[in-house]
């Protein structure tokens with residue numbers, strides 16, 4: 300094989316080649332989804348699995364329609380969804396509002412880092428449920444403790460990535476800006492902040508994903524609505540069609556959230572997407 | 574790329590807003606941009622590790638003059654420039670621009686670096702507008718100034734692009750426009766074309782001379798390319814190493830405007846030989862010193 304035959308992974312593909320490749324990838328993805336669905340359909344249709352553990356697609360769809368129109372345990376599906384999203388987003392937005400500025404300051408000042416770093420590094424590896432027991436003891440079983448847990452889950456990825464981004468700003472940019480007459484405040488606004496944004500955005504994505512996975516844990520205790528609670532509650536009574544339907548809604552909502560945050564990333568750092 | 578546009582009709586460079594208004598190219602600043610480096614010494618490190626990098630460096634640059642500083646690698650060229658820029662405090666001596674001693678970085682001294690340090694998050698226009706925005710605070714004035722200087726470097730068509738979308742040579746021209754947009758008294762350039770390929774570098778040298786002909790500002794240009802120094806400069810200051818100091822100050826008596834043909838003129842070849850021998854001698858001296866130190870360390 301000559302050197303010319305080796306396709307470099309970074310070699311830019313022609314427009315047509317790229318289109319074809321994208322088409323092939325989409326086709327493979329589609330095939331996988333269709334294959335899994337078919338396996339599900341057939342195995343339930345021919346009674347290969349106990350419907351108590353794996354209900355048929357039709358049953359799950361019925362559960363979806365029923366929950367959306369009549370509700371589950373007194374709340375309609377979209378009410379469950381909104382209750383969950385409300386908690387996740389409250390905790391997440393609070394964590395962003397505090398964690399990002401805190402991380403930036405930690406990246407710029409070693410003293411501030413020395414104060415906050417041990418606290419965050421200590422609780423970060425704790426399993427969310429273990430942490431939750433303590434939070435419930437302190438804050439009670441209401442919504443406050445749930446939002447607090449989600450807040451704590453969201454915080455570390457935000458502070459750590461903001462801290463690293465702020466500490467990693469190329470000093471040549473700072474030098475250039477100062478010789479162009481930028482003062483401290485201008486330096487922060489025009490150089491530090493935009494230079495940190497890509498790192499912060501990555502942290503925001505990781506954080507949102509993680510917060511979302513903690514949701515079920517937060518809703519297990521004493522909730523009356525919420526997707527996580529609905530799934531938990533249904534599982535106690537082996538209502539497996541509602542469980543699977545709930546998982547689908549959780550997954551699709553998660554994908555939608557990730558999509559939304561990617562959109563935000565594009566809007567915030569447009570120079571990286573040219 | 575449209576290089577010829579640089580040699581087009583003269584561009585109107587608008588007056589700088591505020592008290593320092595100057596019709597730069599119409600009335601080459603005769604009173605503005607005098608750089609005086611007096612008895613400058615710079616040392617790095619503390620205690621036993623303290624090392625004098627530059628010793629007793631004195632240089633006077635007249636307003637509108639183009640001075641090239643040439644020297645072997647590590648002789649302290651960038652260090653001198655960083656003192657003039659205000660990033661490094663001198664251990665001895667002083668640096669003055671128009672009689673005012675330098676204490677901190679400032680918009681009156683524009684800098685162009687080896688790698689174009691354009692802000693990737695700003696468009697080409699916003700990069701060039703950055704300096705004027707910092708100094709005037711008005712974004713409309715800043716954008717207007719930026720457009721003028723982008724035309725001056727022949728890149729008006731790229732104002733909406735991001736720096737990453739430009740070639741290395743184009744980025745460096747934006748870097749020059751960005752530094753000039755503040756109407757600096759002195760333009761400080763640290764091997765600005767060092768990272769470019771030979772052809773692009775030759776083009777950039779011509780482009781820079783055209784820009785400078787239009788917008789006469791004092792230039793302190795650092796390079797270790799002998800031909801570049803002679804082709805661009807009114808004077809070539811040759812530095813020696815360890816410690817860095819001036820070993821020769823050679824006037825370049827080649828008339829302007831210069832063309833690439835000048836590389837083969839008698840005056841050019843003569844100065845080139847002179848510089849070559851000076852630098853060779855300095856490099857040898859530094860090398861012997863180093864091996865002497867190594868031998869002593871071993872013995």
Ligand SMILES: Nc1ncnc2c1ncn2[C@@H]1O[C@H](COP(=O)(O)OP(=O)(O)OP(=O)(O)O)[C@@H](O)[C@H]1O
Pocket residue numbers: 617618626644645646647648649650651652653797
């Ligand atoms: N911040 C610093 N701390 C300590 N020593 C330094 C520092 N910056 C530069 N030096 C030393 O000062 C000397 C001169 O460095 P300088 O960068 O000015 O050289 P130069 O002439 O620009 O070299 P080059 O042509 O390679 O760019 C070198 O020996 C270098 O090791």
Ligand SMILES: [Mg+2]
Pocket residue numbers: 650651652763
């Ligand atoms: Mg240097």
